[in-house]
Amino acid sequence: MLLCTGFVVAVAFGTAFTVVYNESRVETSGQHEFANPVAIPPVVEPRRGADGRDHVDLRLQTGTTEFLRGKQTRTWGVNGSYLGPTIRVRKGQHVSIHVTNDLPESSSLHWHGMRLPAVMDGGPYQEIEPGETWNPHWEVKQPAATLWYHPHPHGRTAEHVYRGVSGMLLVDDDISDALELPDDYGVDDIPLIIQDKAFTDDGQLDFNGRGMGPGSTGILGDTVLVNGTHDPHLEVTRTVTRLRVLNGSPARIYDLGFDDDRPFAVIASDSGLLPAPVERTRLRLSPGERVELLVTMEPGETSILRSHPTDLGGGFPADRFAGADDTLDILQLRAKTTLEPNPAAPRTLSAEEPLTAPADARVRRFELSGTAFINGESMDMGRIDEVVAAGATEIWEVRGAGLPHNFHIHDVAFRILTIDGREPPAWQAGRKDTVFIPAGSTVRLVVRFGTDVDPATPYMYHCHLLYHEDSGMMGQFVIVEPGQESSTPRRLDTGGVHDGRGGHGAGHDGHG
Structure with missing residues (x-):
């Protein structure tokens, strides 16, 4: 239900102007x-090739999907009309992905959270023309984690994700296998791609x-889908269920908890397992x-996963524009009258040492401002x-000025040192690749970079509110041999890649 309560008249710099602002909030509980x-x-089932790699075939395609009863929605997907299959890989595995683009325009596929060479990253430099196939390949070198894949064409990422091109990418390893965690995929180990x-x-x-509108964070919907399902429920058959939750929305920030305020254990964040489970009722x-x-x-219980109103730091009207006042029911859990027992969370999950920085570590500072700028510059x-x-x-x-933002760095895992000078809560203290930045706040990150050297192919860092990213709130970095930083050229020849505004050329690395 959409609740509307009027408009705002704003005055700035002594000049009166009227901003007709639909002060609306969404309430779907009950x-x-x-x-x-x-x-x-x-x-998706990989096939072993003669080259010793495990090959996966993905096809970006158009189709129609019935989200709302009796209505066919035009959508995009991967190996289907909406969303894509879950790709499952293991640490140490050599994977080779064949991505064919059957969409009516160029796109790309970025492996969000994966650490791999820049030419395989799937960002704006690896766009795939209609009818072409791109073949990135790499060795998985990181611990178990819940990652995902999505398009990353410069200037059009929000639209392509919104149309439906996304999917889960799960990494397994021997350490996670040895833990007594729910691991029966689709039964007690459930992927949840949440999108509005x-x-x-x-x-x-x-x-x-x-x-x-002005100061927008992007499109906000009043209908929430889970794995492409509207009005969904999950039949729970075991005493403990593992939910792998992805915020796959272009703009919406969720404040997740259950309608009955039941506690849950957080066992992992973006880049892998936490040191130990953390009990929460909201995140x-x-x-x-x-x-x-x-x-x-x-047995016999029901509980509703809900997004609650929250404070995003922007005050009025920025928080209202960002959907902070909305209440959204997302998914009902329905426990059967008889449940199979499975173990509670282990006391210890990961023995990996926390990321630390040397005393003389280089400090870089970034300010995200408006909807299109980092340190006063838009993406070039x-x-x-x-x-x-x-x-x-x-x-x-990284400081967020004025509006709520978040920040994603390709090819790294980082640890949050502080948020406005304070240590993060325990559930945010693990390794991550994306961090929320409340309006006006500063996060301090310790960032460990990879060793795949390529001075000619950048990785991205950007706001992952996709409207902001597409508008230009994105920057580029390259990895070079130590000692070569000052001699590395700061300009690139971009004649062979899209600029997000229609211009492009042919050919890019990784095509097969």
């Missing part, structure tokens, strides 16, 4: 029947809906962030913003 079983994305949508009256995706998840939760239920694909030595550990300070 309005769902939870009539539909939540879809579980299939796991706005629909037109005839059931099509609305790209100009609520949220797209905030911004676009691109992931968490793994263990939820315990008794011909400009290298930062040059980093291979294997370096640095301190990055």
Whole structure:
């Protein structure tokens, strides 16, 4: 239900002007029947090639999907009409992905959270023309984690994600296998891709809906889908269920908890397992962030996963524009009358040492301002913003000015040192690749960089509110041999890549 309460008259710099602002909030609690079983994305089966690599075939395609009863929505997907399969890989595995683009325009596929060479990253430099196939390949060198994949064409990422091109990418390893965690995929180990949508009256995706005003964080929908399912429920068959939760929305920030305030155990964040489970009743998840939760239920119980109103730091009207006052029912958990027992969370999860920085670590500072700027500059694909030595550990300070933002760095895992000078809560103290930044706040990160040297192919860092990213709130860094930082060129020849505004050329690394 959409509640509307008027408009605001704003005055700035002594000049009166009127901003017609629909002061609306969305309230869906108590309005769902939870009539539909939540879809579980299939796991794609790799095939072993003569080259010793495990090959996966993905096809970006168009189609139609029935989200709302009796209405067919035009959508995009991967190996289907909406969303894509779950890709499951192991540490030490050599993977080779064949991505064919059957969409009507160029796109790309970025492996969000994966650490790999820049030419395999799937960012703006690896766009795939219609009819072409791109073949990135790499060795998985990181610990078990819940990652995801999504398009990353410069200037069009929000639209492509909103249309449906996304999926889960799960990494397994021997350490996680040895823990007594729920691991029966689709039974007690459940991927949850949470996305909000706005629909037109005839059931099509609305790209100009609520949220797209001055100071916008992006499109906000009043309908929440889980794995592409509207009005979903999950049948719980075991005493403890593992939920791998991804905020796959372009703009919405969720404040997650259950309607009965039941506690849950947080066992992992973006880049892997926490040192130990952390009990919570609420947590905030911004676009691109992931968490793994263990939820315990008794036979016959029901509980609703809900997004609650929250403070995003922007005050009025910025928080209202960002959907902070909304209450959204997301998914009902329905426990059967008889449940199979499985173990509670182990006391210890990961023995990996926390990331630390040397006393002389380089400090870089970034300010995210408006909807399109980092340190006062908008994205320029011909400009290298930062040059980093291979294997370096640095301190990055990131401030969000005026609006809520978040921040994602490609090819790294980082640890949050402080948020406005204070240590983060324990559930945010693990390794991450994306962090929420309340309006006016500063986060201090210790960042460990990879060793794949390529001075000619950048990685990205950017706000993962995708409207901001597309508008230009993105920068580029390259990894070079230690000692080569000052001699590395700061301009690139971008004649062979899209600029997000229609211009492009042919050919890019990794095509097969």
